[in-house]
Amino acid sequence: MTRRDFMLMAICFALIFVAAFTIARVRSRRARAHTQAVVCQTRLRQLVLALRFYVQDYDGRFPPRAGLARQALSPYLVGRQAWLCPADPDRAASALRSSYEFNPALSGRQAGKSSPVWAFRDRGPWHQGRRQVVAFDGRLLSEW
Numbered sequence: 001m002t003r004r005d006f007m008l009m010a011i012c013f014a015l016i017f018v019a020a021f022t023i024a025r026v027r028s029r030r031a032r033a034h035t036q037a038v039v040c041q042t043r044l045r046q047l048v049l050a051l052r053f054y055v056q057d058y059d060g061r062f063p064p065r066a067g068l069a070r071q072a073l074s075p076y077l078v079g080r081q082a083w084l085c086p087a088d089p090d091r092a093a094s095a096l097r098s099s100y101e102f103n104p105a106l107s108g109r110q111a112g113k114s115s116p117v118w119a120f121r122d123r124g125p126w127h128q129g130r131r132q133v134v135a136f137d138g139r140l141l142s143e144w
Contacts, residue, residue, distance in 0.1 A: 036087040037127045043082050044134040047100060047120045050076035051136065055111045062106040069102035087126035099123055111136070 050073040055062060063072040070083065077083075085099035100120045118141055122131040133141040 033087070033128060036085075037132065040085045040087060040122065040127065040132045041134070041140055043085065044100065044120050044132055044140070045138055046077065046082045047073065048134050048136060048138050050082070051102075051119055052138075060111045062109050062111060063102070064108045066102045066104035066107050070098055085122055085126060085132075088122075088124065089126070106136075 051062070051069075053076045054073055063069045083098040083100060088099040090097065099122060101123050102120055103118050105117070106119065117135065118133045119136040121133040125131050135141050
């Protein structure tokens with residue numbers, strides 16, 4: 001084996017290693033994004049469950065203002081994690097900030113069996129350019 005053969009073999013080995021590393025890194029990013037989306041969906045469903053408990057305790061009415069939804073639902077949730085989407089780039093920015101928004105059209109209204117309307121959604125398109133959206137009945141609606 002000549003020095004030239006050895007160098008070619010080393011270059012080929014390096015290229016194969018770089019290609020394998022790149023493929024593994026892309027798969028890791030996809031897996032992380034999928035995990036964040038699943039955790040986000042779970043947290044949105046926790047918020048809806050808390051909202052349903054609230055509505056049950058307050059004679060079938062939603063919180064009076066969208067801005068007060070977080071305070072109104074806090075007795076029904078344990079900790080602050082339910083309000084934070086793992087894909088939100090600013091999730092650690094403020095102790096008072098939420099990654100999710102409550103539908104202001106529901107504020108103060110009577111809960112009923114109306115058409116499916118979203119109750120909570122991501123504040124930003126953090127899941128591959130889309131928002132996670134959940135209805136009052138707990139169903140995940142089409143992502144925007």
